[in-house]
Amino acid sequence: LCLLTKLLANALVVEKQPVMSSLPHRPLVLKTGVRFTVTVRFLANLPEFKCLLKVKPVFDKDVEEATTVKGFRRFDINWADCKVLDVDTPDGGLVAEFGHMSLKERKTRAKGQNESRLGVTEELHIMKFVTGLQHAGLECDIEASSLPVVVISSTNQVLGAWASVMWCNVLSTSEPRNLLLFDDPPPLTWQQLSQVLSWQFLSVGQRELDKNQLSTLKDKIVDYPDDLVHWSKFSKNEGAWIWIDGILDLIKKHLVDLWRDGSIMGFVSRKKTQVLLQEKQSGTFLLRFSESNRDGAITFSWVEHTNGETHVHAVEPYTKQELSAISLPDIIYHYSLRAQRKMTRNPLLYLYPDIHKDTAFGRYYTETSAPKKVVDGYVNRRFASISDNPTPPPSPPREMDMTDMTDMDLDETMEKQYLIQELFSDLLSDLPELPDPWTSNQE
Amino acid sequence: LCLLTKLLANALVVEKQPVMSSLPHRPLVLKTGVRFTVTVRFLANLPEFKCLLKVKPVFDKDVEEATTVKGFRRFDINWADCKVLDVDTPDGGLVAEFGHMSLKERKTRAKGQNESRLGVTEELHIMKFVTGLQHAGLECDIEASSLPVVVISSTNQVLGAWASVMWCNVLSTSEPRNLLLFDDPPPLTWQQLSQVLSWQFLSVGQRELDKNQLSTLKDKIVDYPDDLVHWSKFSKNEGAWIWIDGILDLIKKHLVDLWRDGSIMGFVSRKKTQVLLQEKQSGTFLLRFSESNRDGAITFSWVEHTNGETHVHAVEPYTKQELSAISLPDIIYHYSLRAQRKMTRNPLLYLYPDIHKDTAFGRYYTETSAPKKVVDGYVNRRFASISDNPTPPPSPPREMDMTDMTDMDLDETMEKQYLIQELFSDLLSDLPELPDPWTSNQE
DNA sequence: ACAGTTTCCCGTAAATGC
DNA sequence: TGCATTTACGGGAAACTG
Numbered sequence: 013l014c015l016l017t018k019l020l021a022n023a024l025v026v027e028k029q030p031v032m033s034s035l036p037h038r039p040l041v042l043k044t045g046v047r048f049t050v051t052v053r054f055l056a057n058l059p060e061f062k063c064l065l066k067v068k069p070v071f072d073k074d075v076e077e078a079t080t081v082k083g084f085r086r087f088d089i090n091w092a093d094c095k096v097l098d099v100d101t102p103d104g105g106l107v108a109e110f111g112h113m114s115l116k117e118r119k120t121r122a123k124g125q126n127e128s129r130l131g132v133t134e135e136l137h138i139m140k141f142v143t144g145l146q147h148a149g150l151e152c153d154i155e156a157s158s159l160p161v162v163v164i165s166s167t168n169q170v171l172g173a174w175a176s177v178m179w180c181n182v183l184s185t186s187e188p189r190n191l192l193l194f195d196d197p198p199p200l201t202w203q204q205l206s207q208v209l210s211w212q213f214l215s216v217g218q219r220e221l222d223k224n225q226l227s228t229l230k231d232k233i234v235d236y237p238d239d240l241v242h243w244s245k246f247s248k249n250e251g252a253w254i255w256i257d258g259i260l261d262l263i264k265k266h267l268v269d270l271w272r273d274g275s276i277m278g279f280v281s282r283k284k285t286q287v288l289l290q291e292k293q294s295g296t297f298l299l300r301f302s303e304s305n306r307d308g309a310i311t312f313s314w315v316e317h318t319n320g321e322t323h324v325h326a327v328e329p330y331t332k333q334e335l336s337a338i339s340l341p342d343i344i345y346h347y348s349l350r351a352q353r354k355m356t357r358n359p360l361l362y363l364y365p366d367i368h369k370d371t372a373f374g375r376y377y378t379e380t381s382a383p384k385k386v387v388d389g390y391v392n393r394r395f396a397s398i399s400d401n402p403t404p405p406p407s408p409p410r411e412m413d414m415t416d417m418t419d420m421d422l423d424e425t426m427e428k429q430y431l432i433q434e435l436f437s438d439l440l441s442d443l444p445e446l447p448d449p450w451t452s453n454q455e
Numbered sequence: 456l457c458l459l460t461k462l463l464a465n466a467l468v469v470e471k472q473p474v475m476s477s478l479p480h481r482p483l484v485l486k487t488g489v490r491f492t493v494t495v496r497f498l499a500n501l502p503e504f505k506c507l508l509k510v511k512p513v514f515d516k517d518v519e520e521a522t523t524v525k526g527f528r529r530f531d532i533n534w535a536d537c538k539v540l541d542v543d544t545p546d547g548g549l550v551a552e553f554g555h556m557s558l559k560e561r562k563t564r565a566k567g568q569n570e571s572r573l574g575v576t577e578e579l580h581i582m583k584f585v586t587g588l589q590h591a592g593l594e595c596d597i598e599a600s601s602l603p604v605v606v607i608s609s610t611n612q613v614l615g616a617w618a619s620v621m622w623c624n625v626l627s628t629s630e631p632r633n634l635l636l637f638d639d640p641p642p643l644t645w646q647q648l649s650q651v652l653s654w655q656f657l658s659v660g661q662r663e664l665d666k667n668q669l670s671t672l673k674d675k676i677v678d679y680p681d682d683l684v685h686w687s688k689f690s691k692n693e694g695a696w697i698w699i700d701g702i703l704d705l706i707k708k709h710l711v712d713l714w715r716d717g718s719i720m721g722f723v724s725r726k727k728t729q730v731l732l733q734e735k736q737s738g739t740f741l742l743r744f745s746e747s748n749r750d751g752a753i754t755f756s757w758v759e760h761t762n763g764e765t766h767v768h769a770v771e772p773y774t775k776q777e778l779s780a781i782s783l784p785d786i787i788y789h790y791s792l793r794a795q796r797k798m799t800r801n802p803l804l805y806l807y808p809d810i811h812k813d814t815a816f817g818r819y820y821t822e823t824s825a826p827k828k829v830v831d832g833y834v835n836r837r838f839a840s841i842s843d844n845p846t847p848p849p850s851p852p853r854e855m856d857m858t859d860m861t862d863m864d865l866d867e868t869m870e871k872q873y874l875i876q877e878l879f880s881d882l883l884s885d886l887p888e889l890p891d892p893w894t895s896n897q898e
Numbered sequence: 899a900c901a902g903t904t905t906c907c908c909g910t911a912a913a914t915g916c
Numbered sequence: 917t918g919c920a921t922t923t924a925c926g927g928g929a930a931a932c933t934g
Contacts, residue, residue, distance in 0.1 A: 044904085046925065046926095047924080131902075131903095132902080132903070164903095165904050166905080168903090169903080170926095282832075304831075311833065327833060328835060333780065336776075337780030356793075356799060389769065390771040391769065391845045392842055392843065393771050393840050395838050395841070396841050397836050397838055397839075398837055399835055399836045400834075402834045486908095487922090489907065489908095490906080609921075610908055610909055
C-alpha cells in the first residue's frame with residue numbers, strides 16, 4: 013500500500029504554460045490577476061481511471077506553519093471546482109488542463125508581525141494538484157507539486173523575481189523544495205552562476221557569453237575573498253543583476269541581431285579596450301556596454317593614430333530610448349565627427365579586429381544604397397549622431413609658423429590644411445600622404 | 456404640488472470628476488472598468504433634510520424602449536447601495552460623493568437584432584441620481600440626470616467618443632437630451648464646429664486657432680455645397696477629425712511650448728506656403744502639419760533664392776515617434792543639408808515672417824551654448840536630422856566649360872567652387888559675392 | 899517620512915464576436 | 917471573411933500601507 017501511494021504520488025505531473033507572454037517564457041513567476049494555464053498529466057497509463065480522478069488545484073497546501081512565521085503572503089487560486097482527468101487525444105494519456113487560472117492575494121490583517129520579513133520576490137510558494145483514489149478497497153491521496161513559484165503583483169518586480177528563480181534553479185539539487193531558501197540563501201560559485209547567466213543571453217539574444225565576456229563579468233561580480241557570489245550583493249539595488257538585466261533587456265529590444273552575430277564584444281573593461289584597440293589600425297572600433305548605466309546602454313570605442321600619437325575615444329553611451337528611434341547599425345553608419353569648418357568624417361571603419369563595418373552591419377542599414385533626394389515632394393532626411401572631433405588634427409606643413417596662434421586658430425588652420433589637401437586630391441591627383449580617416453566618409 | 460416637484464427635480468445637480476486622467480479632463484466619456492467619481496449636490500439649501508435624502512445612482516433609467524430598439528448596450532454601475540446627502544463642510548450645502556464607481560457591460564444575448572446599429576461611440580447614455588422625498592404628507596421623486604455619456608471599453612475608442620461629445624455639446628441647445636441623436640445626426644455649421652475645434656487647441660495647447668488656420672481648416676472640411684459639416688464625413692475613418700486629433704495629440708505630447716508661443720503656423724496649404732515664403736529672404740521657414748499623415752506629423756518648409764531662382768523645400772514630416780527622441784527645436788537647430796563633399800549647412804534661419812530662429816526656439820534648445828567635448832571620459836554627441844542638399848548650387852564662374860560634364864560631375868564641380876570660395880574668404884578676405892546660405896551654419 | 903508593494907490605467911496587441 | 921468591439925497585460929506612475 014505504502015509503495016503504491018508513493019508510486020502514484022509521482023504519477024501526476026504539472027506542466028506550466030508560459031505565463032508572462034512578452035518575457036522570454038519564464039515560468040515559475042506568476043503575477044496576481046494575470047491568467048495562466050497549468051496542464052496536469054497522469055503518468056501511469058491506466059485508461060481505466062478515465063473520468064474517475066477529480067483533480068483540484070491548491071495554492072500553498074501544507075505550508076502554513078513554515079511560511080506564516082516568516083510573514084509570507086497568502087494567495088487563492090481563482091478556480092472554484094475540480095477537473096476530471098480525461099483522455100488526451102494524441103497518446104491516450106490522462107490529462108486535465110486548467111486554463112484561465114489567476115492568483116489573488118488573500119488579505120490578512122496580521123502581516124507586520126515579523127520584523128525579519130523577506131522581500132516579496134524572496135517568498136517561495138508552490139501550487140499543488142491533488143486527487144483521491146479509491147481502488148480495490150484502498151484509499152490514497154495523490155498530489156503533484158509545482159516547482160517553487162515567485163508571486164509578484166507588478167512587472168516592476170520581475171527583476172527581483174527572476175533573480176530568485178535563477179538562484180533557486182542553481183540550488184535545486186542541493187536544497188530540494190526549501191521554501192525558506194532566501195531566509196538564509198547559500199552563496200553560489202562562479203561556475204554555478206556563470207552558467208545561468210550565460211543561459212539568459214542565449215535565451216534573449218540567441219548567443220551565450222564567451223570566455224572573455226565571462227572573465228570580465230567574473231572580475232566585476234566575484235570580488236569576495238571566498239571566491240563566491242553572495243545573494244545579498246548580487247540582488248541588491250546596486251548589485252550586478254540589475255545591471256546585467258538592463259543589458260539583457262537592451263539586447264532583447266534593440267540588439268538581438270548584432271548580439272547573435274557576435275558583433276558585440278559587450279563586456280570589456282575600458283582598460284582592456286584601450287589595450288586591444290591601440291594595436292589596431294586607425295578606424296578600428298568595438299562595441300561595449302556601459303558599466304555605469306543601470307538601465308542598459310551601449311557605446312563604441314575607436315582608435316586613431318595621428319602624428320605618432322594614439323588616441324582611443326568612446327562615445328557617450330546610447331540608451332534604449334534613443335535606440336528605439338535610430339538603430340545602432342544606422343548610428344554607426346552615419347556617425348560623424350564634425351570639425352569647426354563644417355567638415356565631417358566617420359571615424360568608424362573596422363569592427364575589431366579587422367572586419368569592415370559594412371561587412372558586419374551592412375545588412376542592417378535602414379537606408380538603401382541609392383537614396384532618393386525627394387519623396388512625395390518632401391526632401392529626404394535621416395538622423396545622424398554627431399560629435400565634435402575629439403582628436404587634434406595632425407601637424408600642418410613645416411613652413412607655416414603657428415607660434416602665435418591660439419588653439420582655436422591652430423584648429424582651424426589645420427582643418428584648412430585638410431580642405432586644401434582634399435581639394436587638390438580630387439581636382440588634380442591623389443596625394444599619397446593624405447591621412448587615412450579623412451578619405452573614409454562613404455556617404 | 457406640481458410646482459414643488461418641478462422645483463425639486465432640478466435641485467439635484469450632478470458634477471462629474473475628471474474620469475480619464477491623462478486626457479485633458481474630458482468628462483462625458485466613461486470607460487468600462489475604470490473608476491470615476493460623481494458628486495451630487497442638493498441645490499435648495501434646506502439643512503433640515505440632512506441625512507433624510509437617500510440618493511441612488513441608476514444607469515440609463517427610463518430609456519429602455521427608446522434605445523433597446525437601436526441595440527444599445529446596457530451597463531450596470533458597480534455600486535450596490537444608496538448614499539445619504541450630508542452636510543458639505545465649507546458652505547453647509549447637502550452633498551453626496553459617489554467615489555470608486557465603475558461601469559460593467561450587462562451581457563445580453565439579444566444584440567444582433569438590429570442591422571442599423573450605431574457604432575458604440577454613437578450610443579448616448581445617461582446616469583441618473585434618484586431620491587424620494589416625504590414632506591408634509593406629500594411624496595415626490597427627485598432625480599438629477601447627467602449630460603449624455605459615451606461609454607467605451609478601450610482607449611482606442613476615445614477618438615470616436617470625443618467626436619460624439621463635441622457634436623453633442625454643440626447641438627445641446629437645439630436637441631436637448633436626445634439619446635438617439637446619432638441615429639440621424641444634424642449637420643453643423645462651420646461657425647459651430649470651428650468654435651469647438653478651436654477650444655480643443657486651447658485646451659491641449661493653450662492657444663486657440665487663428666483666423667488663417669481656421670480658414671485653411673474650413674477649406675478642408677466644409678467642401679459641401681450646403682456649406683455645412685456632416686457627421687458621417689467628419690467622423691468617418693478618413694474624415695477630418697482623425698487627422699485633427701492626431702495633430703492635437705502631437706501638440707500635447709511634443710509641441711505644447713511652440714504651439715503656445717504661436718510659432719507653429721500649422722494649418723497652411725502647400726500652395727499658400729509657397730506664396731508666403733517666396734516673398735521672403737533666403738532661410739525663412741515655417742512649420743506646418745502634414746496633411747497626409749493620419750497620426751500627426753510636422754514638417755518645415757524653407758525658401759532659398761539662388762541665382763535668380765527661388766526654391767521652396769519641405770522636409771519629410773517628423774512623427775511622434777521621432778519627436779520623442781529629439782525635440783523639434785533641436786531638430787531645427789541642428790538641421791543640416793549635406794553636399795557631396797561632406798560640407799554641411801543649415802538652411803533654416805528665420806521663422807516666418809522674419810524672426811531669427813534662435814529668438815523663437817533658443818530657449819528650448821537642449822544643448823547649452825558651450826558644449827563640453829568630453830563628459831565622464833566619453834566623447835559628447837547629439838542627434839541631427841540631415842538631408843542631401845536639394846537646391847542646385849549657383850552657376851560656376853563663366854570661364855569653366857561644363858558642357859561635357861555629367862550631372863554628378865557638375866554637382867561636384869559646383870561644390871568645389873564653394874569650397875574654394877569659402878577657403879579664400881577665410882584665409883584672405885570676405886568675398887562680397889559669397890552666397891548667403893553657406894555662411895550661415897552657426898555651430 | 900519613506901520604501902517596498904500594490905493598484906490604477908493608458909496604449910498596444912491579441913482575441914473575440916458579429 | 918472582415919471589421920467592430922472587447923479583453924489582455926506590459927509598463928510607468930500614483931496610491932497605498934504599514
